[in-house]
Ligand SMILES: Nc1nc2c(ncn2[C@@H]2O[C@H](COP(=O)(O)OP(=O)(O)OP(=O)(O)O)[C@@H](O)[C@H]2O)c(=O)[nH]1
């Protein structure tokens with residue numbers, strides 16, 4: 197099967213940091229031909245039918261080996277090209293130069309590959325320098341650097357994955373915690389259930405309208421419960437739009453801010469939750485002058501913890517700025533904890549603030565949340581409380597997320613469905629329903645619009 201794309205793309209598919217192994221991916225009509233030019237055992241690469249691993253080396257040569265057709269010299273090796281370049285026998289100069297790395301290559305032929313075109317994965321040692329060098333060699337041999345999500349985009353266009361699957365891959369690749377992953381999967385499934393159901397209901401109505409046009413004996417269509425069936429479709433779409441609109445951007449994590457007067461131990465609580473000394477602690481009031489952020493994992497939930505500058509009348513403009521930035525961060529937090537200490541004045545809590553009493557080693561405290569950042573007493577209970585709070589709020593964490601273009605498509609479908617009248621001219625009615633259904637089908641990946649694709653694939657990383 198030939199793919200739809202004429203060029204061959206390459207990218208590092210693993211994070212560009214030091215690791216045990218790294219993978220370079222190359223996909224396209226000439227993937228195998230290009231790879232064959234840079235490895236020691238090119239014959240095995242050309243002959244690969246897919247499925248097995250080839251252990252060989254990548255050999256760098258500068259300038260890259262030119263393709264010479266015709267005369268063979270002792271430096272030249274001969275091969276019979278496999279699929280893709282069939283028809284002409286070519287000879288390339290044998291790989292001369294230094295060995296860049298020993299690698300393992302997996303060749304996937306178009307019919308059975310992720311992208312639907314010839315795809316090779318080169319597993320090399322995990323230094324980013326090596327992986328980049330392999331990519332550079334392939335680019336020198338004619339490959340192009342891939343855009344983010346481009347491998348999956350090709351998989352979609354070559355019919356290897358559907359739109360829902362593509363979006364799911366993107367969600368999986370971006371999830372930073374188990375809870376986020378599960379929440380996002382559920383939200384995604386819900387989105388497609390509603391879309392599919394609205395679409396299918398419209399299709400069944402269109403079929404009935406068309407049957408009435410062909411076989412009915414009056415100028416008006418007579419479909420049982422027509423209006424209420426249209427209303428069902430409308431309310432399904434409305435639900436989808438409502439559940440995704442007016443909600444904060446899906447961050448996939450909760451934010452917890454620690455606020456309160458100086459010296460009550462906000463930074464100490466912050467460090468205790470983090471389990472290392474990230475924020476400076478001292479007995480001098482006003483130690484934290486900016487706000488400090490760090491991520492922790494609480495029972496599978498990803499949590500951004502924010503330590504803020506102590507709230508007080510600051511004479512210094514820098515500190516005042518820190519305090520105002522901290523207050524701003526606290527206002528946007530999902531949970532804002534007002535930290536107090538024994539003997540401190542009873543605070544007047546702002547909207548949504550929750551009291552957290554620190555330093556219980558100095559004085560016991562019987563009500564509400566209390567702990568000692570110094571001794572660790574109460575930290576475990578506090579963790580359990582946080583986890584409970586997150587579980588309660590978890591459905592707000594991953595709402596159905598719609599791009600602006602998806603939302604505007606749904607809104608235009610709603611506008612047209614609200615205008616549909618069962619007593620309209622049957623041919624016009626059929627056309628209106630068909631238009632609405634085709635707009636929905638775009639969102640389902642049938643006859644899909646460019647913007648929805650950009651929205652999905654651009655969220656993926658390079659090499660995906
Ligand atoms: N006894 C006791 N002392 C604590 C506890 N937590 C913090 N402290 C002490 O309280 C002082 C202030 O702690 P910080 O964590 O710097 O307080 P903060 O609220 O961040 O202060 P600012 O950054 O100035 O707003 C330090 O001397 C800490 O050692 C606690 O649980 N028990």
Ligand SMILES: [Mg+2]
Nearest residue numbers: 462463483484
């Ligand atoms: Mg502090």
